[in-house]
Amino acid sequence: MSNNVNATIKISVTGGPSVSISESFTTEAYDKINVKVEAGASDREIDIQPGQAGQIQLLAIKSSKYSEDLSFKVHDTGSTPIRIDQPQLYLGKGSVGLLGNNIDKFYVTNSMTEDVEIEILVCRDATPVAP
Incomplete structure (x- = not known):
């Protein structure tokens, strides 16, 4: 059974332009992960999904606080840290692919x-379709 997903973003500059983005798609599976990361934690492991990057249609990251002192690495502890200084949305293979394979x-x-x-x-x- 497929699940319908709707993503809507509106960006407005006070006294200036605004951009609205609306995208709808179906997905076979989804996971909602809620994790507490303690102050001072280093490389706290979080399981994201079992497949390859090509299977991910959407990845959204939200935090209770944002900071240059909050970051994540993808797949292993040796990868380049990505700051969580704002909410993050990766929608589609192009942007999800920026996170690696x-x-x-x-x-x-x-x-x-x-x-x-x-x-x-x-x-x-x-x-996923087998190669």
Whole structure:
């Protein structure tokens, strides 16, 4: 059974232009992940999804606080950290592909002095076509 997903974003500049984006698609599977990352945590492992990047249709990351001192690495602890200084949305193979080929795990580092709650939504194809 497929699930219908609707994504809507509106960006407005006060006294200036605005851009609205609306996208709808169906997804076979989704995971909603809620994780508390303690202050001072380094490379806290979070399982994201079991497949390859090509299966992911949407990946959204939201935090209770944003900072240059909050980051995640994709797939292994040796990868380049990505700051969580704002909400993040990766929609479609193009933007999801920027995260690499293996998006199975995140390693979150919280160098702040307070805990944060991280929310992650992943929509994916659960039955990929074999190569």
